Amino acid sequence: MSERKVVNQLLDALDQLAPMGYSVGLHIRYASPLVYKSSYPAEWRDFYNSHSYYLRDPLVFWGVGVEGTTRWSAIPLPDPFSVMAKAASHGLKFGAVSSYGPITSRSIVGVARADREFDDAELAALREITIRLHIEAKPPNELTRAQIEALQCLADGDRHAAAAGKLGISESALKARLVSARVRLEARTTSEAIRKAREYRLL
Numbered sequence: 001m002s003e004r005k006v007v008n009q010l011l012d013a014l015d016q017l018a019p020m021g022y023s024v025g026l027h028i029r030y031a032s033p034l035v036y037k038s039s040y041p042a043e044w045r046d047f048y049n050s051h052s053y054y055l056r057d058p059l060v061f062w063g064v065g066v067e068g069t070t071r072w073s074a075i076p077l078p079d080p081f082s083v084m085a086k087a088a089s090h091g092l093k094f095g096a097v098s099s100y101g102p103i104t105s106r107s108i109v110g111v112a113r114a115d116r117e118f119d120d121a122e123l124a125a126l127r128e129i130t131i132r133l134h135i136e137a138k139p140p141n142e143l144t145r146a147q148i149e150a151l152q153c154l155a156d157g158d159r160h161a162a163a164a165g166k167l168g169i170s171e172s173a174l175k176a177r178l179v180s181a182r183v184r185l186e187a188r189t190t191s192e193a194i195r196k197a198r199e200y201r202l203l
Helices: 003-017 043-051 057-065 083-089 120-136 145-155 160-167 171-185 190-199
Strands: 022-029 034-038 068-071 095-102 106-113
Touching: 003 022, 003 095, 003 106, 003 120, 022 120, 043 083, 057 083, 057 095, 057 106, 068 120, 095 120, 145 160, 145 171, 145 190, 160 171, 171 190
Parallel strands: none
Antiparallel strands: 022 034, 022 106, 068 095, 095 106
């Protein structure tokens, strides 16, 4: 089963778990996730983003600082901007957050509902989904210099012949580098490989 299909199945499981939606930030590096998805109500997402609450959200601070799973109500951090009260006013009254992975590549998943606290079994399910999402979405650690050069040429708009000439190799050698880069990145096309390499900050 492909990585994308597994990730989609895990997101479907989050949908079942969280009646008011979820927020997923996977492999957060340099304060930015490599993968981000939210199914929270659009009005809350727009309000949250327009106020840059990700810089002020106690759930994010907790997730970056602690690896584990807990209910929102159990987080002792201060909330000077009343992010949680504003979330509640948009229907996100109860929630849980799960954090997993090393501090240099942390994944944080939040879920919400309007009617009650998440029970212990639901917290355990959230933990399992978070761990599996982190593992399934793990980016490759590196590409070879030759693979990066080949992808960079095409990302810059060079055609195969021009890229091969620029690198001083044959077109067949260039294509071999591109194929190996696609395999490494689990990409079906060179365009997808370039997109993934950029997302993973390899280009």
